[in-house]
Amino acid sequence: MPEDTTQSNRKVQSEVVTEPAHGATAAADLHHAKHSGASEARAIATALAGWLIPGMGHALLKMWGRAVTVLLTVAFLVYLGAGMRGNLFSPGGDDAFARLGYAADIGTGSLYYLARALESTGPDVSHADGDYGTRFLATAGVLNLLAALHAYEAARRRKA
Numbered sequence: 001m002p003e004d005t006t007q008s009n010r011k012v013q014s015e016v017v018t019e020p021a022h023g024a025t026a027a028a029d030l031h032h033a034k035h036s037g038a039s040e041a042r043a044i045a046t047a048l049a050g051w052l053i054p055g056m057g058h059a060l061l062k063m064w065g066r067a068v069t070v071l072l073t074v075a076f077l078v079y080l081g082a083g084m085r086g087n088l089f090s091p092g093g094d095d096a097f098a099r100l101g102y103a104a105d106i107g108t109g110s111l112y113y114l115a116r117a118l119e120s121t122g123p124d125v126s127h128a129d130g131d132y133g134t135r136f137l138a139t140a141g142v143l144n145l146l147a148a149l150h151a152y153e154a155a156r157r158r159k160a
Helices: 001-018 024-051 054-061 065-082 096-106 111-118 128-155
Strands: none
Touching: 001 065, 024 054, 024 128, 054 065, 054 128, 065 111, 096 111, 096 128, 111 128
């Protein structure tokens, strides 16, 4: 009989040790909430920097290889698309295709305005070159948006 009492005492002691005090949990939750709010703001700032200047989000996270790869790839696609006289969509398009095209083009961040400056003679989509150029510009924007999303997830220390 004393054997059963000893086992039940051990069980009660292990339950007491494993449960934290109520005040400690609340303090830990408050600390976690403050820390996660600051890290969330930092992650959003990293993503915005990565969108505005391609590769900057990864550079801020000291992911140098990705930063250089994103910058060179997006810049090359913009240069190629503008050089082929692809169509850069303007804000306030008439239909859904024009609005989606603008969303893809503005995804290149500051390079959108560089492409506008390079496109001095205007787009020429009557030839295959101009049509491919339009696709290259849109691809550059979507790629940069995906890179900014990856920088955001990496800043939050989530597997991306």
